[in-house]
Amino acid sequence: MIQSASLFTYELDDPTVALAEIQSQLSEKLALKEHTVGILMCDPEFIETGVYRHLCENLPFPVAGATTMSQAVNGEGGILMLTLFVMTSDDVFFEAGMTAPIEAGGGNIPEAMGAAYVKAAAGLPEAPRLAIVFPPLFVENAGDQYVEVFETLCPNMPVFGTIAIDDTTTFDTCFTMCGGEVSRDRLSFILLAGAVSPRFLVTALSDDNALPYAGEITRSEGHIVHEINGQSAYDYFAGLGMAKDGRLDEGLQFVPFLLDFKKRFDYDGVPVVRAMVCFDERGAGICRGYMYENAVFTLTNPTPENIMSDSADLVEKINALPDRQAVILFSCMVRRMTFGTEPMREIDMLLEKMDPAVPFMMAYAGGEICPTSAGENAVTNRFHNYSMIACIL
Numbered sequence: 001m002i003q004s005a006s007l008f009t010y011e012l013d014d015p016t017v018a019l020a021e022i023q024s025q026l027s028e029k030l031a032l033k034e035h036t037v038g039i040l041m042c043d044p045e046f047i048e049t050g051v052y053r054h055l056c057e058n059l060p061f062p063v064a065g066a067t068t069m070s071q072a073v074n075g076e077g078g079i080l081m082l083t084l085f086v087m088t089s090d091d092v093f094f095e096a097g098m099t100a101p102i103e104a105g106g107g108n109i110p111e112a113m114g115a116a117y118v119k120a121a122a123g124l125p126e127a128p129r130l131a132i133v134f135p136p137l138f139v140e141n142a143g144d145q146y147v148e149v150f151e152t153l154c155p156n157m158p159v160f161g162t163i164a165i166d167d168t169t170t171f172d173t174c175f176t177m178c179g180g181e182v183s184r185d186r187l188s189f190i191l192l193a194g195a196v197s198p199r200f201l202v203t204a205l206s207d208d209n210a211l212p213y214a215g216e217i218t219r220s221e222g223h224i225v226h227e228i229n230g231q232s233a234y235d236y237f238a239g240l241g242m243a244k245d246g247r248l249d250e251g252l253q254f255v256p257f258l259l260d261f262k263k264r265f266d267y268d269g270v271p272v273v274r275a276m277v278c279f280d281e282r283g284a285g286i287c288r289g290y291m292y293e294n295a296v297f298t299l300t301n302p303t304p305e306n307i308m309s310d311s312a313d314l315v316e317k318i319n320a321l322p323d324r325q326a327v328i329l330f331s332c333m334v335r336r337m338t339f340g341t342e343p344m345r346e347i348d349m350l351l352e353k354m355d356p357a358v359p360f361m362m363a364y365a366g367g368e369i370c371p372t373s374a375g376e377n378a379v380t381n382r383f384h385n386y387s388m389i390a391c392i393l
Contacts, residue, residue, distance in 0.1 A: 001090075001195060004085065006073030007022050008025075015055070018046075018055065032060070032086075034090050035092060038059065038064075038065075040064070040065035041361065041363040043080050043167065044174075051082065052082070056179055057180060063084070063177070063179065064132075064134060066165075066177065067166050068165055069165055070363075071361070073359075085328065087393070089194070094190060094191070097120035101183070101185045102135075103185075105141065106142070109146065110152070112187070113149045113150070129157065130196055130198050131189055132192070133189045134163075134176045134187065136185050137174040138185075139278075142223035142288065144383045145222075146187065158379050160389070161189070198391050200374055201389070202270070202372060203313065203388050204386060205302050208306055210298045210301075213298070214299070217292065222290055223286065234285070247278070254275040256386050257274040258300050259272050259291070260297065260298075261292040270382075273384060274289050275287060288385050304339050308345060311349060321392055326358070327358055327390060329388060329389065330388070330389050331364055331387075331389075332364070332384070334386055335386060368384040370387075
C-alpha cells in the first residue's frame with residue numbers, strides 16, 4: 001500500500017526557505033515508511049536559482065521529475081511554482097534513474113534507456129510493475145520511441161509519464177531531473193515494484209469539434225508524414241488553406257489529428273491524437289508521435305468548453321474509483337494554450353472538483369505517455385498529444 005502527500009513552494013530566491021517550507025508540510029502530512037520517492041515538477045527558474053538542487057541534497061529520499069509550465073497539488077495551483085509528490089510504503093519499492101544523453105533523432109535511445117533501466121531494476125527486489133518516465137523534449141524524436149524501448153525491456157509493464165516542457169515560445173529551458181542531476185537531453189524515471197496495482201484514465205479530443213477535413217496517411221516514416229491522400233503533406237494542407245510558403249499558416253502552431261488505426265495489430269479500440277508541428281524542406285509533416293501508415297484521420301478544432309467538459313468528466317471518473325491513495329495527472333500544454341488569457345482554467349477546475357481527501361499532483365506536459373488499456377496480462381502503452389492522463393495508485 002502507498003501513502004502519499006502533495007507539497008509545494010513558491011520560494012524562488014532562498015533555497016533554505018524553500019526547503020523549510022517543504023519539510024514543514026511533509027512533517028504535517030506524512031510519516032515516511034521504509035521506501036520513499038518523490039516526483040518533482042517545477043518552473044525552470046527553480047533550477048537556475050539552486051532551489052531544486054538544495055532540496056535534492058537535503059531530502060531523505062530520491063527525487064525525479066521534469067520542468068513544466070504550470071501545475072497543481074491539493075489546494076494550490078500556479079505557474080512559478082515547485083511541487084513535490086511524495087510516495088512512501090513498506091511493501092512498494094521505488095528506484096529512480098537517469099539515462100545517458102539521448103541523441104536528437106533518437107538513434108541511441110535503446111542503448112541509453114536499456115543501460116539505465118537495467119541498473120535501476122537491479123536495485124529492486126523483484127521485477128518492476130510500473131514506470132513513471134520524464135523524457136526530454138526533442139522535435140526530432142517521437143514520443144513513441146521511448147514507449148517502444150520500455151515495451152522491449154519489460155513487456156506488459158505499464159508506462160506513464162510526461163515530456164519536459166517550459167513556458168517559453170522557444171522551449172529552450174525544458175529540463176529533466178534525477179537527484180542532483182539536471183539535463184536537457186536525458187530521460188529520468190522512477191520504477192515501482194511490489195504491492196502496486198496502477199489504474200489509468202485518458203481523455204483526448206473527441207470528434208465533437210471535428211473539422212470537415214479527413215484523409216488517409218498514404219506514406220509515413222515514424223513521426224514524419226510524407227503523403228496524405230497520395231500528395232505531399234504540405235500540398236494537402238495548402239489545398240485546405242492551412243499552409244503557405246512552406247509553413248503552417250500564422251496562428252496554427254499545432255494541427256491536431258484524431259488518428260484511427262484499426263488496421264494495426266496493436267489497435268485496442270482507442271483512437272489517439274497526434275500534433276503536427278511543422279513541415280520539412282521536402283513538404284513532409286513533422287509530428288510529435290508516430291503517424292501510422294494507412295491510418296485514417298480527422299482534423300479537429302478543440303474549444304475551451306470541450307476541453308473543460310472532458311477534463312471534468314475525467315475528474316468525476318477518478319473520484320468514483322475506490323481505494324485511491326495517490327493520483328498523478330499530466331495534461332497537454334496545448335490544452336492550456338487553448339484557454340488563451342485564462343491559462344489556469346483547467347487547474348482551477350481540478351482544485352474545485354478533485355476529492356480533497358486524496359493527494360494528487362497535476363502538471364502540464366510536452367507529450368503524454370499512458371496506457372490506453374491495461375489488463376493483467378496485456379498492456380497497451382501509448383504516446384499521446386492534446387490529452388489529459390491520470391495514474392491512480
